[in-house]
Amino acid sequence: MDNNKITRLFKTGYLSELDIHFARFLANLSGSDSSHFGLAAALVSNVTVNGDVCLDLSSWAETVVLEQRDGEEPVICPELAVWQEALHTNDVVGKPGDFRPLILDEKNRLYLYRYWDYENKLSNAILRRLNEDIKGVDTALLKESLKRLFPPNKEGDADWQKIAAITAAFKKICVISGGPGTGKTFTVTKILSLLIEQSKGKNLNILLSAPTGKAVAKLSESIREVKSTLNCSDVIIDSIPENTYTIHRMLKTMQGSPYFFHNSENPLPADVVVVDEASMVDLALMSKLLQAVPPNARLILLGDRDQLASVEAGSVLGDICAREQARSFSKDFCHKIEQVTGEAFELPANRHRKKPGLYDTIIHLKRSYRFTADSKIGELSRTINLGNVVESMRLLKDSDGEGLTWEEIDSQQDLFTALATCIVEGYTAYLKTEDPETALEYFNRFIILCAVNFGPFGVVSVNRLAEQVLNQQGLINPDSQWYRGRPVLITRNDYNLGLYNGDIGITLRSPGSGNNELYVFFSGTSGKLRRFSPHRLPPHETVYAMTVHKSQGSEFEHVLFVLPDRDYPVLTRELLYTGITRAKKSVSIWGTENVLSTSISKRIDRTSGLRDALWES
Secondary structure, eight states, X not given: OOOHHHHHHHHTTSSOHHHHHHHHHHXXXXXOOXXXXXXXXXXXXXXXXXXXXXXXXXXXXXXXEEOXXXXXXXXXXXOHHHHHHHHHTOTTEEOTTSOSSEEEOTTXXXXXXXXXXXXXXXXXXHHHTTSSOOSOOOHHHHHHHHHHHSOOOTTOSOOHHHHHHHHHHHOSEEEXXXXXXXXXXHHHHHHHHHHHHHHTTSOOOEEEEXXXXXXXXXXXXXXXXXXXXXSSOHHHHHHSOOOEEEHHHHHTBOTTSSOBSSSSXXXXXXXXXXXXXXXXXXXXXXXXXXXXXXXXXXXXXXXXXXXXXXSSSXXXXXXXXXXXXXXXXXHHHHHXXXXXXXXXXXXXXXXXXXXXXGGGGEEEEOOOSSSOTTOHHHHHHHHHHTTOHHHHHHHHHTOTTSSEEEEEOOSHHHHHHHHHHHHHHHHHHHHTOOOHXXXXXXXXXXXXXXXXXXXXXXXXXXXXXXXXXXXXTTSOOTTSSSOTTOEEEEOSOBXXXXXXXXXXXXXXXXXXXXXXXXXXXXXXXXXOEEEEOGGGOOSEEEOSEEEHHHHTTOOEEEXXXXXXXXXXXTOOHXXXXXXXXXEEEEEEEEEOHHHHHHHHHOOOOOOOSHHHHHHOO
């Protein structure tokens, strides 16, 4: 194999060592010396690490990967026909269904075999759930349950929460998407009560799950709160489970293996499986999850299709909730909704489908109960989702501090000067209290979010500044790793301790103990406080500031969102949307108009074949 191209890409940092070793391994395996094959193998390795499921040869063909520099020719991808020839004649490349290291499909998408296999099994599992509705639904009982659980709304509009419940009653898969505060957990709790009523006293095995420990705790807490408001019998309410699991724990990880105890041959013991925060679930995990859900069980996915995609490869919820298919139903399903509700249900003619399909299983909740119609945060989140740069900037500049603040900051010196004041204002209250419960409550009032980890505008730099500023004010004394007031973010699940990725704790002395020993206090279920010796904690980091990615599933009263001084691939409208919707009352965005505008203009566009497999079938 001609190594010149990929070696140059490695030296410039475009490719990793893994990418070039993988390309060389496959070249040696096949005996190929084709530079076109080597480049394709290196690039498909690279794009999967960056979130894509496959390499779209049609998009990459004839593109300049590396500009001419230092007298060397540029690195340019070959013409599509030339690339196809180099791959089709190579023994390690197969077509869909073959067992080869690389798979090239009819749309010129090149996959690592395992990603093709994940995608193929996931799409097949979803499509199989569309072939047949749930049988034995007691329609009369369903009508009564819907009237009681979903009384008529004052606006007189279609009640999409009620339609979601009807969908979950009849369909083996139901996808409920919506932004923060649109009532996804509220809706699914009512759905569970409705399904338990349908079981008529038979034990209904319901499994509740989410991708992270923090999301699991939040789901459990939310369901507990909603149960107390339900208009149904105590027997039904008591039957709604509150125990929740991370997906890994529910499937039961097999130590030292990528496989799970529960799979297609040993499915979960469940009649209903609920997955919250589904946007955070990557392709591999979602594929394994779907294979483990019993064929006749109901699967309910909850999430926000507009949020950040998973850290690992894929954008599964986004592919399932194809935006152009929103609010589309078949005529048959519209008639079923009318029969069950006794109300007319009409969609625009161009939204009707001839036959049932995936569109009959997707409900998008739009009404936010957190952000009112005149909420500036809600309005900004909507304009950002639409990619409307002009309107987004107008909202920020004309907000007059009504829930939104924009600050033009383009240098590290200006950032640090302005941040110093905000750090003192935001964190003094929690640092001045000796009560751990109060400290946790105060800490959740304010957070600094960053788009990146490193650099002058990144998390590491801002956390270091926070410690310096608070030390100067005499609020902390960070002479050692563990000091009074240190806030920590758990970064890896520890099931034995009951601490999960995303949990935030505060380091304080135990009230009334009479000694100086420090503990880290965390909020627990049912409001119970938990304390741990610092040395027992799983991997963690200081958290005066955190990345937007790590803030998913969290809520704070006030958010300060710091943008970097230049564009990064991670800067997209989904990142902005996720960051600003962590705020319940106010959000401040600091950065340059150019970086913000560029971010709003970009959307996460992960290459995969899942959307085609689901929507073109």
